[in-house]
Amino acid sequence: MADIDPTTSDLKLKLVRARGLAMATRTGTLDLNATQPGLVNAASTPAANPSVPARIGRFVIQGEIGRGAMGAVYLAHDPNRVTPVALKTLALSREFNGPELADARSRFFREAEMAGRLHHPNIVQIFDSGELDGLAYIAMEWVRGEDLSTYATPSKLLPVPLLLRVACRVAEALAYAHSKGVTHRDVKPANIMVDLTNDVVKVMDFGVARITDSTRTRTGVVLGTPSFMSPEQLAGQRVDGRTDLYALGVSLFQLLTGQLPFHHASMAALMRAIANEPAPDVRSLRPDLPEALANVVALALEKHPDVRYADGTLMAADLRAVGASLRIPVDNRAHPPLSASQATGAQAASGFGPLSSAGAIDADTPVSQKSQS
Structure with a gap:
């Protein structure tokens, strides 16, 4: 029903998020009871914190797991993957203007593409990159630890x-x-x-x-x-x-x-x-x-x-x-x-x-x- 009824979009989002958590838990990639660094706490979820987006593009946000000078890192569910991903965001439009923004955007996609070509057991794998409403993002392998x-x-x-x-x-x-x-x-x-x-x-x-x-x-x-x-x-x-x-x-x-x-x-x-x-x-x-x-x-x-x-x-x-x-x-x-x-x-x-x-x-x-x- 959620897939065909536009009035139930919020329900659909919750179902997708729950499905992502369930799949991660079943495959042993996400321990909801763990307290080690890098896992989501209740205060950093979209439901508890209005500053945490419910989704970015196709990625359904589970919660914030880190924050830097130019953006945040979220634990997210990618419908194209079984395991969760880490979604790093960079607020390019906040840091750059005019020609500098165009240069930064070009640099971002070029560097993300080059890094995405790296396939090594000791390098975090980059899966995807994009930009939405001035917010650039990189989807990468989520590493426990x-x-x-x-x-x-x-x-x-x-x-x-x-x-x-x-x-x-x-x-x-x-x-x-x-x-x-x-x-x-x-x-x-x-x-x-x-x-x-x-x-x-x-x-x-x-x-x-x-x-x-x-x-x-x-x-x-x-x-x-x-x-x-x-x-x-x-x-x-x-x-x-x-x-x-x-x-x-x-x-x-x-x-x-x-x-x-x-x-x-x-x-x-x-x-x-x-x-x-x-x-x-x-x-x-x-x-x-x-x-x-x-x-x-x-x-x-x-x-x-x-x-x-x-x-x-x-x-x-x-x-x-x-x-x-x-x-x-x-x-x-x-x-x-x-x-x-x-x-x-x-x-x-x-x-x-x-x-x-x-x-x-x-x-x-x-x-x-x-x-x-």
């Missing part, structure tokens, strides 16, 4: 062997994207999703940094996230995949220590430091780390791109070699997921402390003391 920024604080650092496995897969994902002519431009822990229980690692937001290039340049704000940017990116020079590997080096430094290699109160001081000051040795903050790992981080953080890793596969190979020295495999393609007991044993054998009950190292206590307790 959390981003790596969760583990970028001193009290929640991941065990080193586990971090190496994640970083190795990110480096290989970047190498694949670079081989397809796609540069990320905003690699950072917040753009790397992980589901450690199920051994899932996904790099997300390919192309989004470049989509917002025009407005940020116009307003004088440096494109990307400054603390993770290479010297050439800060200088506004042409960038390539080596810029992404620099950002991965900054991410590794932060995920190993809970601190950024360069942190200053002002943007000007930060930019000067990134351009001119040598990056600190990661062992100045974590003396327990092996020299080989410190060398990987240092090479990724070289000022000149010609001195850095030329390719993500080379960086992944070095990370894998460090993992081998810790007596635990880093390449997940040949080995099963890393369990807590494996990580504990590997760290004990190599001088690293055991996992805490939360699955992370308590960095406030020296790791060498933990292995003796």
